[in-house]
Amino acid sequence: MRDFHIEREQRGAIYLLRLAGAVDMYSYARLDEQVRQLFSQNHHRIILDCQNLDYIGSAGLGSLVGLAKEARVHGGDVRLLRVPERIYKIIELLGFTKVLQVFHDETEALNSFAS
Amino acid sequence: MATTADEVWVRVVGRGTFQNSQPLRRFTLDRMQHGYRRFTVDVGDCTGMDSTFLGVLAGVGLRLRQDGRTDARVRLVRVGQRNLELLQTLGLDRLLVVVQETPDEPAGGLQWEWLPDSDIESLSKPLDKDETTDLMLSAHDNLIQADQRNAPRFQTVTKFLRDSLERRRNQPSSQ
Numbered sequence: 001m002r003d004f005h006i007e008r009e010q011r012g013a014i015y016l017l018r019l020a021g022a023v024d025m026y027s028y029a030r031l032d033e034q035v036r037q038l039f040s041q042n043h044h045r046i047i048l049d050c051q052n053l054d055y056i057g058s059a060g061l062g063s064l065v066g067l068a069k070e071a072r073v074h075g076g077d078v079r080l081l082r083v084p085e086r087i088y089k090i091i092e093l094l095g096f097t098k099v100l101q102v103f104h105d106e107t108e109a110l111n112s113f114a115s
Numbered sequence: 116m117a118t119t120a121d122e123v124w125v126r127v128v129g130r131g132t133f134q135n136s137q138p139l140r141r142f143t144l145d146r147m148q149h150g151y152r153r154f155t156v157d158v159g160d161c162t163g164m165d166s167t168f169l170g171v172l173a174g175v176g177l178r179l180r181q182d183g184r185t186d187a188r189v190r191l192v193r194v195g196q197r198n199l200e201l202l203q204t205l206g207l208d209r210l211l212v213v214v215q216e217t218p219d220e221p222a223g224g225l226q227w228e229w230l231p232d233s234d235i236e237s238l239s240k241p242l243d244k245d246e247t248t249d250l251m252l253s254a255h256d257n258l259i260q261a262d263q264r265n266a267p268r269f270q271t272v273t274k275f276l277r278d279s280l281e282r283r284r285n286q287p288s289s290q
Binding site: 063 | 133165166167201204205242244247248251255268269270271272273275276279
């Protein structure tokens, strides 16, 4: 499994974080920290591009739920983009798709914040 | 898995994940109900374990600890460096006996059998939502019970799983 890394892009008021590798019980803290850093700069509209994500564990999923809730308090959200099917099946099975919005298309995800 | 007169042996080949944790949980519970108190888990060919799988192993360790019998134990053997770090991170090295070496097999050898439905590449039926949620919840509760330092790591996910399980159980039946 590849090491976890994050690339960050700003698209207007939205931050797009491209995730690659595995969000496991070690690396989830790095993702959490990156997003919270954006929160601290008053950026609460975040899209996580999961196209190159190999794995996400329980700690990572818990962190995403917490981050999304916190972003919503400030009028933003943490939304997921291009979640690989094997990961989607898991998060759907466990009900996480009820609290985390998932998009297949980048433009659609970016536009979702406009509505 | 293999069973001798007084010990249960489990060999994990490939990944130990939430997908094959349920058969392991059922098997170990069944063995404990039959009086077994000694478990050896060989993880030498295990390429990774997720928190649910480790939580199931922790559950066995916690149950045995409750029994208070001095001969009871869960022993993990042929533990590689990465798995060792994982066990230490979760504090499970203080609940389970962790051995990096290859243990001696009992005299007469072991008759290994595949644990049904433990091969994640060929599961016979799709995972059940409530069963999987319950499994993950109890596994993560075990991890927190085993070491309170795991609480910040898993408390959001356990709260989410507990709430969604509760919600589904309180939903009126559609029939």
